[in-house]
Amino acid sequence: MKKIEAVIRKSKYSEVKKALHDIEVTFFTYWDVTGVGNEQVGHVYRGVTYNTSDIQRRYISIICSDEIVEATIETILNTAGTGEVGDGKIFVSDILETYRIRTKEKGGDALK
Amino acid sequence: MEQLTTNNVWMMVCTALVFIMHLGFSTLEIGLARSKNTVNILFKNVFIISIGILIYSIGGFNLMYPGEFLWDGFIGFAGFGLEAPMADGSLDLAYNAGYTYWTDFLFQAMFAATAATIVSGAIAERAKLESFFIFSILLVGIIYPIVGSWKWGGGWLDEAGFYDFAGSTLVHSVGGWAALVYITLLGARLGKYNGQVKPLEGHSIPMAAIGVFLLWLGWFGFNGGSVLSADPGATSFTLVTTCLAAAAGAISAIVFARIVSKSFDVTMGLNGILAGLVGITAGADSVSVGASIIIGLIAGAIVVFGVNLMDRLKLDDPVGAVPVHLLNGIWGTLAVGIFAEDFSFLTQLKGVLAIGVFVVVLSYIILIILKKTMGLRVTEREEVEGLDIHEHKMNAYPDFINE
Numbered sequence: 105m106k107k108i109e110a111v112i113r114k115s116k117y118s119e120v121k122k123a124l125h126d127i128e129v130t131f132f133t134y135w136d137v138t139g140v141g142n143e144q145v146g147h148v149y150r151g152v153t154y155n156t157s158d159i160q161r162r163y164i165s166i167i168c169s170d171e172i173v174e175a176t177i178e179t180i181l182n183t184a185g186t187g188e189v190g191d192g193k194i195f196v197s198d199i200l201e202t203y204r205i206r207t208k209e210k211g212g213d214a215l216k
Numbered sequence: 217m218e219q220l221t222t223n224n225v226w227m228m229v230c231t232a233l234v235f236i237m238h239l240g241f242s243t244l245e246i247g248l249a250r251s252k253n254t255v256n257i258l259f260k261n262v263f264i265i266s267i268g269i270l271i272y273s274i275g276g277f278n279l280m281y282p283g284e285f286l287w288d289g290f291i292g293f294a295g296f297g298l299e300a301p302m303a304d305g306s307l308d309l310a311y312n313a314g315y316t317y318w319t320d321f322l323f324q325a326m327f328a329a330t331a332a333t334i335v336s337g338a339i340a341e342r343a344k345l346e347s348f349f350i351f352s353i354l355l356v357g358i359i360y361p362i363v364g365s366w367k368w369g370g371g372w373l374d375e376a377g378f379y380d381f382a383g384s385t386l387v388h389s390v391g392g393w394a395a396l397v398y399i400t401l402l403g404a405r406l407g408k409y410n411g412q413v414k415p416l417e418g419h420s421i422p423m424a425a426i427g428v429f430l431l432w433l434g435w436f437g438f439n440g441g442s443v444l445s446a447d448p449g450a451t452s453f454t455l456v457t458t459c460l461a462a463a464a465g466a467i468s469a470i471v472f473a474r475i476v477s478k479s480f481d482v483t484m485g486l487n488g489i490l491a492g493l494v495g496i497t498a499g500a501d502s503v504s505v506g507a508s509i510i511i512g513l514i515a516g517a518i519v520v521f522g523v524n525l526m527d528r529l530k531l532d533d534p535v536g537a538v539p540v541h542l543l544n545g546i547w548g549t550l551a552v553g554i555f556a557e558d559f560s561f562l563t564q565l566k567g568v569l570a571i572g573v574f575v576v577v578l579s580y581i582i583l584i585i586l587k588k589t590m591g592l593r594v595t596e597r598e599e600v601e602g603l604d605i606h607e608h609k610m611n612a613y614p615d616f617i618n619e
Contacts, residue, residue, distance in 0.1 A: 115600040
């Protein structure tokens with residue numbers, strides 16, 4: 105089991121979600137975060153122009169079985185990009201165990 | 217003289233109340249749109265009320281109230297700028313027994329800007345600012361005053377016996393028709409109609425509710441002031457029919473929404489209030505109390521089915537401006553022909569159709585030219601990421617993302 109975390113552009117979220125559903129990754133969590141990185145956006149506030157690298161992003165966390173890790177990463181890489189600085193990053197890490205609370209199943213079955 | 221002072225004070229109060237409607241429209245539109253487009257909507261509303269008053273003072277007022285028509289009651293123009301009949305601009309009994317020239321101008325200017333505000337809500341979240349600015353200037357400066365002159369300026373519809381007390385047709389339908397044409401040429405917001413209808417939910421229902429209550433308050437001036445004097449009988453009666461229709465509109469919309477969607481939908485209740493108000497506007501002084509309730513009840517039903525109809529036709533109207541202002545503007549105007557004895561249904565219908573054709577044709581010509589030259593829509597990326605950050609480089613709620 106692996107955890108795939110991706111920080112992506114908010115504007116790309118619905119595309120990514122649809123693509124993940126198409127490869128049957130239907131179980132994941134997301135939240136809105138502020139990222140600080142290489143991209144800068146221009147702001148104007150009461151006549152003052154400034155740049156900021158604090159940009160709203162969407163953070164997706166997917167726990168999946170080993171067989172579909174590659175396909176999941178591939179899908180995010182293919183759908184979350186625009187080719188410009190600021191498209192985001194993907195992180196992969198190991199997961200020790202998964203339990204489904206309702207049935208008390210554990211391991212790969214709990215992810216289905 | 218004392219009477220004149222009283223009348224004038226009432227008309228000034230009503231002017232201020234109609235002004236407050238612009239705040240109501242602003243918060244309603246903000247509330248029913250997504251937070252990423254809040255600054256954009258506020259910007260449009262700031263622009264419209266400001267440019268509207270200016271344009272109306274330069275030529276709109278004299279185009280709407282020309283005094284003498286050049287061509288059979290269709291069009292007339294009394295010259296640029298404002299000029300009171302009395303040299304000092306003070307009270308002039310020959311001009312009007314109800315109020316001064318200046319009050320007349322300001323009251324009407326507040327009305328004029330309303331027509332353009334109706335359009336702004338309908339095209340929210342995807343329209344390009346520059347082309348909207350040009351369109352709203354032409355709407356307030358040319359389309360609205362010409363149509364208004366046909367009835368309120370004493371033109372051909374007035375002579376034909378057409379009646380529109382405070383502007384179900386002259387204000388609300390004019391804005392509604394223009395909004396309908398704009399929506400058709402603009403297209404729906406991204407993601408609204410992909411196979412099925414996906415509601416793009418507004419970000420602040422409290423803000424929308426504040427807007428509707430402010431609009432109801434403003435309508436005391438919109439209809440109350442359209443009596444054009446402080447006549448005790450007429451003003452009091454008008455406010456009663458106005459409020460009853462609003463209340464009936466809300467209840468009826470709530471009931472129909474409950475039947476259609478099996479839930480208690482506050483946004484439909486809010487739209488129902490506005491529907492009742494728009495519906496009663498044409499006949500607030502001339503229909504009976506009972507009729508005002510019936511007008512409101514039907515208006516509430518129209519708005520619920522109108523919103524559904526718009527989605528079926530894939531016409532994306534984020535705030536329901538077309539069902540509220542156009543469909544109920546038409547209904548209210550026709551209702552005068554049904555419920556008030558002095559007016560004929562056919563004449564009302566003739567007025568509705570004539571004004572509809574005029575506004576649609578003129579709006580279409582202006583908008584198709586704008587579409588071909590500067591474009592009506594923002595880019596896809598701007599729309600997805602929000603107009604605020606792209607057009608204005610600003611967030612409406614920066615605390616959500618910054619320290």
